[in-house]
Amino acid sequence: MGFISLMKKYNTTFWASNTIELFERWAWYGFYLAFALYLVNSKDTGALGLTQAQKGVIMGTGSMLLYFLPVITGAIADKVGYKKILFLSFTLYVSGFYMIKSFDTFGWMFFAFVWTCVGGAFFKPIISAMVARTTTDETSSIGFGIFYMMINIGGFIGPFIAGILMQKTWDYVFYMSIMAIGVNYLITLFFFREPVIKEGDSSLLDNILQAFVNIFTTLKNWKYVLFLIIMILFWTAFNQLYYSFPVFIDQWVDTSVVYNGIHSFWPWLAESIGTSEGTITAVTMSSMDSFYIIIFQLMVSAFVMRFRPLAAMMGGILVLAGGLGLMFSNQSGWLILLGVLIFALGEMASSPKFTEYVGRIAPPDKKALYMGTSFLPIAAGHQLAGWLSGGVYEKIADKIYLLQEEVTSRGISLPEISEEVTKNDYVEMASEKLGLQGTELTNFLWNNYHPANIWMIYAGVAVGAVVFLWLYDRFVIGKN
Template identity: 30%
Template sequence: MSFVSNYWGFFAGVMMLATGTAFFKPSIQGALALNLTKENSSVGWGLFYWVVNVGAFLGHYLPSLLLALSALLPGALHAEANSAGAWRNLFLASALFSSFNLGLLFVLRDTPTGASKTESPFAVLWRTIKGILEIRLIIWMAIMSCFWMMMYQLWDLQPNFIADWVDSRGMAESLRWLPANLYQTLVQQTTRGPMIPQQVLLSANSLFIIIGVVGVAWLTRHMRTLTAMLFGMMLATAGLLIAGLTTSAWILVFGILFFSLGEMATGPKKSEYLALIAPPGKKGLYLGYVNIPVGVGVYAGSKIAGYVYGQFGEKAGLALRYLVEKTPLGAGHNWNGDVASLEQTLGVPRTQAMLKLQEVTGLDATAATKLLWDTYDPHVHVWLPFAAIGVLAAVALWIFGRMAKKWSDMNA
């Protein structure tokens, strides 16, 4: 990924990364599960989630620093800030950070799993498929797929929404007391004035989890895992709505707090649940299943989000739509209603859409953004469908939880 610039080369790198993760993550989770008991599993999985989010929090800031600092590096690593060479250095640094795990393998004690060491790979594959075909497990994974479909929009869709619609000028102004270099790292200049970048705002999610996840894990240590997950789903859905239905950065962060509390209650508990219901010798196998809902949810969610945001949420697209529907510039143009044809219909490229809207209406960037927000309600069309998916998942988990009380092997 550091040295290719074509799609298929980069795709191959991503697939290799994903394959390595498929070996690494379930193994780590399985090793953890084998060293936890029912009494300490809640706090144990909370600590695991804490470690993950320390990396996620640092990951929001390191790219910006590394892309900028490449200009200070000597020799072959020297590159202009944000250039292709700087991105090369970023991927190389990421590979270096990942390689630190190799050293830890020499001190990590291997934990006997109780699983067969003579079973052939095909037998393991068949046993894995048979395990997935357990109907109750399929239902649970389907419910969690819906939840992750909703949940991942904070990280996949919200960055675009923040860049297009959220006004963080007040928050940026409140940081004026910081040293100049730090202020310039946390604030960027835009056509609407100084704003907090989306990655900085969204890093609040990881920060809240770092602060609170172990405490939430301790508070829910005696709670049924399915019940804790249900409360988490409801909090995360409420948080997504609060964060999505506003242009205020302060309210956005408040919504992220609710979302993060929900994630703290659901994220670690999903792994804990599978570890508790896994048959002897199958903890690693079952904890591999936990990634299936994430994969399904992310894939389906990205398809839905791409369509919904492209049709109803993208500011450039809505600017073109406003021009063709409500200004003299659109007179005489026979638009067919297809968002993809707006550029051709008007002869205005998407990259120039907001500038053209400002020119035609006489508004500045902030007022033009508010005009589109009030006219087309992008927040309603973008976030209500995903909130509905979150509510559906919560209701389904509530029903599943009530039924699981009758199943001794699924009631945890």
């Protein structure tokens, strides 16, 4: 009865805001987890055939803006009104998804993704603010728990469906995202109520300028700045789930073993989520991160609540590093799924504690300012993750790049990848010249070029974050 009476204290706008969040995450992650593959896979599959470096620039820059711009867009929303900004965000999203579906060159795709991320930046500050505004001290804890649950439900459903749709045509993935945002137009129109915001004398420009003044004020705390810089390493390692992991699975891992394992005890499920070739797509494998969070978040939160936030973060990031090691060091689909589970457990322990720690160290009159600047290391982490998953990943673990190296080392003359020669064409020609087909070629490159070494860089970045956090805790915080 207590729980039911508590649920009745949440108003219609609270539930509307959370439902909007679910569909927005559905739309965003539905395409985002597949986006790296869409950018780099061969053109004859309907993808763009770009290089890993070009992928890194597009994803890193756009995602960086997605997390940096809310500093400005939040100030705009407070002045213009939440409902108007939501409709603007949805319009940018829908047009952005359509442009991503339609454009096929690096320059135009860069523009389309940045455009879409600006839409996300307008959306991002609003719903969390609405959850805060529609809850009280009594209802906020469960309220934000519901909010994070909605994020992960949307973050699982979107990629899960995208993994099925992309087998037919890439266009369906983007149409799915457009339709999910379309639902949000209706929810916002009929159920979302504009919050009452005290009118000030300041102009829109004054609000934006004040946002930057607030950042500068907050960043005068050198200890806080040092903490944010260290956390850039965590977000850099974490973001490889989106930037590199789907590509690594697609290029190196035979997921038919997972498909067959599932098929042996639940044929319907395997056939529903698998491909016609009897494999599991990289996007579906990646979506298991959100699935694990939906199942285990409450248990992990209950376990880590007994630890100090910094200690929980260090432990969580160390676990996450172990997950990254398993995810990128082998070709076993089952071991990789175990790696995703370990990664998710580390994420569940560390990511919420990051927000909690910022809230704890912020002076009472500056909590909102500190929470705003906590997005800055996430933004920088996306930019750095883009660089690592671009040129660095390409030279160590990109299958096409390594195949080109092998062809060149043998003095074999082949036409370069171009508008006329797709990546798949090149692989077919190289396979014929090398006398290695399919799995034979993959295993040859795996054993001779060791692309699994990329795990040491990604896990190493995460371990670096743990080491610096320990030093920070010992020598900076310890001196208080």
